[in-house]
Amino acid sequence: MRPPPLLDVRDLRRNFGSFAAVDGVTLSVQPGEVTALIGANGAGKTTFYNLISGRLRPTGGSIFYRGRDITGTPPHSITRMGIARSFQITNIFDQLRVIENVQVALVIRQGKGTRWWRRAARDEDLRLQAGELLERLGLSGLAMARAGTLSHGDKRLVELAIVLATDPQLVLLDEPTAGMTPEETHAVVDLIARLAETGPQTFFLTEHDMDVVFGLARRVFVMHRGRLLAEGSPDEIRANPEVRNAYLGEEVY
Numbered sequence: 001m002r003p004p005p006l007l008d009v010r011d012l013r014r015n016f017g018s019f020a021a022v023d024g025v026t027l028s029v030q031p032g033e034v035t036a037l038i039g040a041n042g043a044g045k046t047t048f049y050n051l052i053s054g055r056l057r058p059t060g061g062s063i064f065y066r067g068r069d070i071t072g073t074p075p076h077s078i079t080r081m082g083i084a085r086s087f088q089i090t091n092i093f094d095q096l097r098v099i100e101n102v103q104v105a106l107v108i109r110q111g112k113g114t115r116w117w118r119r120a121a122r123d124e125d126l127r128l129q130a131g132e133l134l135e136r137l138g139l140s141g142l143a144m145a146r147a148g149t150l151s152h153g154d155k156r157l158v159e160l161a162i163v164l165a166t167d168p169q170l171v172l173l174d175e176p177t178a179g180m181t182p183e184e185t186h187a188v189v190d191l192i193a194r195l196a197e198t199g200p201q202t203f204f205l206t207e208h209d210m211d212v213v214f215g216l217a218r219r220v221f222v223m224h225r226g227r228l229l230a231e232g233s234p235d236e237i238r239a240n241p242e243v244r245n246a247y248l249g250e251e252v253y
């Protein structure tokens with residue numbers, strides 16, 4: 001028997017004016033199962049994530065997290081419940097070292113707020129915790145680098161460390177490999193795969209590039225013009241002619 005879903009989304013909708021960016025999507029994410037939402041640019045993936053993370057209010061439908069209805073819950077409450085969404089890279093403090101960025105994230109998790117970061121930087125415990133997290137992610141080599149000097153790919157890895165510092169159960173990653181070189185993409189995919197295997201987080205990511213997720217996700221949902229077009233294992237999705245047509249018919253970057 002399958003365990004109850006971690007995330008259960010039913011008939012979710014979001015209109016912008018008369019345009020339905022998310023048009024009745026029903027899907028669920030099982031605990032411990034890397035899940036991907038793929039679709040061409042403009043399919044509605046980011047809007048869907050904005051609905052789950054509480055940044056946007058749905059026009060209709062409902063969202064259940066661990067059996068609890070969280071539809072319309074504000075973003076900070078959703079974060080506290082254990083759903084983390086990748087921050088934009090602009091939320092990394094460029095002038096701080098990587099390890100200090102992680103320390104700030106740890107402080108925020110403890111509810112002290114960002115203005116305490118100076119004190120945080122001197123806190124030995126936090127320093128140790130941040131060091132351990134970076135080590136777990138294989139990023140110890142970056143710990144002392146100023147975040148502003150990192151490559152785009154390394155910044156995204158640090159972003160992942162910052163997300164994990166909040167100790168989430170469900171991690172939403174919106175196109176985690178966007179703008180990356182093939183090597184950087186490989187590094188991120190590798191890291192997510194390793195983290196997913198060791199737990200305890202469940203990863204739910206979006207991608208416009210199908211190939212990126214096929215080695216990573218166990219379950220794939222395909223979104224097309226606001227609707228779900230298909231769902232299945234990577235093999236099933238790869239073999240699905242409708243999915244192929246949808247992708248060929250759209251501009252894929």
Ligand SMILES: Nc1ncnc2c1ncn2[C@@H]1O[C@H](COP(=O)(O)OP(=O)(O)O)[C@@H](O)[C@H]1O
Nearest residue numbers: 016020021039040041042043044045046047048
């Ligand atoms: N705030 C908004 N106002 C109006 N239209 C929007 C807004 N956000 C997204 N859209 C539109 O919704 C559609 C889906 O966008 P988005 O969710 O960003 O797709 P994806 O992330 O799959 O590329 C696009 O046509 C986009 O232009």
Ligand SMILES: [Mg+2]
Nearest residue numbers: 045046047174
């Ligand atoms: Mg998007």
